Amino acid sequence: MYRSCAPAALTALLLKLESxxxxxxxxxxxxYAHYVERHHEAVAAGSLLQSHHVNGWPLVEGLQRIHALRELQPQTRHRTPSVTPSVDLVLCYCGRNERIEWLRGFHRLPWRDEDRSETIRNSVALRIYHKCGHIFPNEEEEKQKLIAAWSSWFHTVEVRFVDDEIRADDCSAYLAYIVDRYDNMPEFAVFLHADAPEHIPTVDLLMDTVFAAARGYLPREAGFIHLSHNYVRHDCPGSTEPCRTPDAFEVSQLWRTVFRSSITPAMSQGDLNGYCCVQFLVRRERVHLRNKEFYARALRFFGDTPASYHALFPVGKVVWEPDTRGRTPCQLTMYFWHVMFGEELWLPRRHRDTRLPLFIRxxxxEAEAVVEAQRGEDGPAAAVIQFTGDDTGADDTYYRLQSLFSEADA
Structure with a gap:
């Protein structure tokens, strides 16, 4: 590419540098040195001309953007080990049939060369919110076992048992963390399930996002980043049939209670869209948009009482056993979290969100994004979006994930 079109190759290098x-x-x-050398060679050989800049190759703009991104990190940060972490990993964990060896990937992924252990040990804490204390006869023994297993991997390891009136999983785990640490939060909190790699498009996205946050390299406008892979639209776009996701009574009841709102978004009209499966990063300042009592009240609603289950039915205080197995209130609330932390009701797909860094976007x-672009939802220029093949298939992704659990890489 460099020999046939130097501006194109240089632009590709700039995109790589940005990513x-x-x-x-x-x-x-x-x-960066490789880019500078290729740029100078192209100028000397006459394969990069002023006309290329005039005709739209964004080399100057790209270089300016990269320099601005590299300047994000405070100059004084990470020269010595941090007294307090800058990132908390908040893990909703049960302990029965849940393997979390993938956490070792924050130090080094088996298929990549980077060793990030120093940054993670200095700047990232692991806060385990244990949801299955009732199956362990000795909670203290379970707690010390987890601390011993992970204390050498992270700045701090804490284990907190959360016992719900009726088990609420991530709803009460996440809310309990916010109530616990509202007045003493680090700059970033990353909320995860114990099986997080199953909900994320590639584990590299999670590891890179946490690493960038720990080094101070996330732009200020990136206040909330959803990390899950499945974007859900409730307005059935492009369908000739009536929308099959009506605005259910229980969704409106949950919304009214959580937000103390007299009105609710019309999901079937597309008022409330976003990612499922609640794996996300949020800045401290976004959490503090709401007062501590907001989160304490929500924790009481989902965890301390059966009220969230009662809200699923219009009459009486009913708790239906299938709802307890599926954690129905928390499942329905998965589309509320981004709104709690200051995002618009319609959370854009990551690749369309210009506030986010390129490596996240x-x-x-998804395939649906191509259809949306073809319908003109991104403007006329977006219709060119298309997919190209790559050399990584489903099996390769599967075996990569399996390698995170290999003792040889511990």
Whole structure:
């Protein structure tokens, strides 16, 4: 590409630099030096001309953007180990049949060369919110077992048992963390299930996002980042049939209670769309948009009382056993979280959200996004979006995930 069209190759290098702008100096500087050398060679050989800039190759703009991104990190950060972590990993965990060895990937992914252990140990805490204390005869023994297993991997490891009136999983785990640490939160909190890799398009996205946050390299406008892979639209776009997701009574009741609102979004009209499966990063300032009592009240609603289950029915205080197995109130609330933290009701797909860094935007462009672009929902220029093949199939992704659980990589 460089020999046939130097501006195109240089633009590709700039995009690569932007996609890894948060990396450690040794890796990033080598790639930057490669770009500078190729740029100088192209100018000297006459294959990069002023006319290329005039005709729209964004080399100057791209370089300016990369320099701005590299300047995000405070100059004084991470020269010495942090007294307090800058990122909390909040893990909703049960302990029975849940394997969390994938957490080792924050240090090093088996298929990548980067060793990030120093940054993770200095800047990332693991807060385990244990939801299955009732199956362990000795909670303290279980707690110390988890702390011993992970204390050498993270800045801090804490284990907190959360016992609900009727089990609420991530709803009460996440809310309990916010209530516990509302007045002493780090800059970022990352909320995850114990099986997080199953909900995320690629585990690289999770590891890179946490690493960038820990190094101070997330732009200020990135206040909330959903990390799950499945974007859900409730307005049935493009369908010739009536929408099959009506505005259910129980959704409106949950919304009114959580937000103390007299009105609710019309989901079938597309008022409330976003990602399912509640794996996300949020800045402290976004959490603090609401007062502590908001979260304490929500925790009482979902965890301390059966009220969220009662809200599913219009008459009486009913708790239906199938709802308890499926954690129905929390399942229905998965589309509320981004609104709690200051996002618009309609959360855009990640690749369309210009507030997010390129390395987050370029992963998991779903097939539905192509159809939406073809319908003109992104403007006329977006219709060119298309998919190209790659050399990683489903099996390769599967075996990569399995390698996270290999003792050989511990």
């Amino acid at each position: 890894v702008y948060f990396e450690q100096d040794a890796m990033w500087t080598a790639l 370029m992963l998991n462009i």
